Amino acid sequence: MTRFFVEGIVRVGEPCEIVGEDARKLKLVMRARVGDELEILDSAGARYRCTIERLDRDALVIPRERLLEPPPARTLRFTLAQGIPKGSKMEYVVEKASELGVARLVPLVTERCIARDCSPGKYERWRRLARSAALQCGRSEPMEIAAPLTLEALLLEAGTYGAILMPWELAPLHSPLPLVRDALAGVESALGLVGPEGGFSAGEAERAAAAGARMLRFGARILRTETAGVVLSAAVLLTVL
Numbered sequence: 001m002t003r004f005f006v007e008g009i010v011r012v013g014e015p016c017e018i019v020g021e022d023a024r025k026l027k028l029v030m031r032a033r034v035g036d037e038l039e040i041l042d043s044a045g046a047r048y049r050c051t052i053e054r055l056d057r058d059a060l061v062i063p064r065e066r067l068l069e070p071p072p073a074r075t076l077r078f079t080l081a082q083g084i085p086k087g088s089k090m091e092y093v094v095e096k097a098s099e100l101g102v103a104r105l106v107p108l109v110t111e112r113c114i115a116r117d118c119s120p121g122k123y124e125r126w127r128r129l130a131r132s133a134a135l136q137c138g139r140s141e142p143m144e145i146a147a148p149l150t151l152e153a154l155l156l157e158a159g160t161y162g163a164i165l166m167p168w169e170l171a172p173l174h175s176p177l178p179l180v181r182d183a184l185a186g187v188e189s190a191l192g193l194v195g196p197e198g199g200f201s202a203g204e205a206e207r208a209a210a211a212g213a214r215m216l217r218f219g220a221r222i223l224r225t226e227t228a229g230v231v232l233s234a235a236v237l238l239t240v241l
Contacts, residue, residue, distance in 0.1 A: 002030055003039040003047075003135055005142065010042040010063050018059040021128070026052075026059050039067070045140045069140065076240045077189045079146075079161070081106040081154055082229045083196030086115045089226040094126050098133035098143040100233040105130070107148040112198030118148045151193070151204055158211040162187025166208050167232055168200055169222045171215035181239045183214050190236065194229040 004022050018026060018040070026032045036052050040061065047067040054060035080102045082093050090107070097105055105126075107118050126145045134142040158164060163183040184190055193200075193208055199222075200208070209215065218231055 002026070002032070003041065003138060005131065005135065006040050006042055008043055010040060010046060010048055012048070012063050012066060015053065015060055015062055016040070018061060020058075023055075023057065023059045027055055032059075041140060047140070076184065076187070076236070077103040078192065078233070078236050079104040079106060079190070080192045080194065080229055080233055081108040081149070081151075082194050083108045083110050083200075083225055084113050084115050084118065084148070085196055085225045090126065091129055093226050093229045094129045094143070094145070095133045096230045097233050098130050098139065099137045100230070100237050101139070102143055102233050104144040104146055106146040106154060108154065108193070108196075109148055109150045110196055111151075111201050111204060113196045114198070115196075151200075151208070154191075154193075155207060155211045158191070158213075161189050161191040163190040164193065164208070164211065164213040165190065165216055165232060165236075166193040166200070166205070166213040167216045167218060167223075167228050168195070168205050169217065170202070170205070171217040173217055173220065176216045176218055177235060177239065179214060179216060180235050184236065184239050192229075192232045192236065194225060194232060197225050 004018050006016050006018060010016055032052060032055060034052050034055055038050055039047055040050055041047050047069060048063040049065045049067055050061040050063050052059060053062050080097050082105060084107050094105060109116055130145055131142040165180060165183060193213060223231060
């Protein structure tokens, strides 16, 4: 069933609106009609089955029933700090990280970042992509897009995470999944650090290790930055299933 996010708190029987790009998608892409059913999620993460009552520029829907989510077997809040890549590569990372269950994505500024542009327009586009990806994959809330941080500033938060993982091409060659599984055992939050196109410098790796980061290496090949972020997120997902 089609799912959309709405602002505010929803109550059964009280009309609410789907507006803007979501309303346009509902009408022109999904070809919805008055009387069709869909799901909405409100700002508290509650899920409702609704009926479309009116569909023009905006959509008026009536919540008919609150739907209960089954409790997850385990929750892990994973933050991916992605070195800002060139061009539109971050858009790919935003979409795939959202699909893989990353809770928060931090655009990371490092010594070797070529692209450092986090203009309001680009930041807003990343937020829209995260929201769209959440709707597509059935998440209960969009992935948070944080304000950009330098590696030094992010490492000041190291103590708030149960584990820190850092793929680095100069780390010892080993099978990464057992290390990830061991690092995440029993923790409720974790941080992943991914460098930009040029990778992390030796000094950055040393500072991250001193802050408690575990170094990973995904085989003998060097992955592109956007690939590394997705592979790390997938490894975390597979470990906590």
